[in-house]
Amino acid sequence: QAHVVETGGGLVQPGGSLRLSCTVFGGIFNSYFMAWYRQAPGKEREVVARINIDGYISYADSVKGRFTITRNDAKNTVYLQMNSLKEEDMAVYYCNSYPISLNWGQGTQVTVSS
Numbered sequence: 001q002a003h004v005v006e007t008g009g010g011l012v013q014p015g016g017s018l019r020l021s022c023t024v025f026g027g028i029f030n031s032y033f034m035a036w037y038r039q040a041p042g043k044e045r046e047v048v049a050r051i052n053i054d055g056y057i058s059y060a061d062s063v064k065g066r067f068t069i070t071r072n073d074a075k076n077t078v079y080l081q082m083n084s085l086k087e088e089d090m091a092v093y094y095c096n097s098y099p100i101s102l103n104w105g106q107g108t109q110v111t112v113s114s
Helices: none
Strands: 003-007 010-011 016-027 032-038 046-051 057-059 067-072 077-082 091-098 109-110
Touching: 003 091, 016 032, 016 091, 016 109, 032 067, 032 077, 046 067, 046 077, 057 067, 077 091
Parallel strands: 010 109
Antiparallel strands: 003 016, 016 077, 032 046, 032 091, 046 057, 067 077, 091 109
């Protein structure tokens, strides 16, 4: 079964930026609707952004105007550009198909702190 590897997390100050990458191994990437999810301590995993194969994109209200999701089908990779980061964005970020059909990766930790 296809699996994913997420990278790009780290420690950033409020107002800073990070770019996350997620590469899918196996499967047929250009057939997947893809999404970024995040899970903060004590909270349920939530969808942050998703991108369909026809280019349709949607965002959670909490990140609209700050985050941008893109995909490169030639590289089997989906990206999440995160700008103007807030402390409430701090979470482990995961990618998966939408709806979920891939094995979860380990995620990448995003820490927003001054």
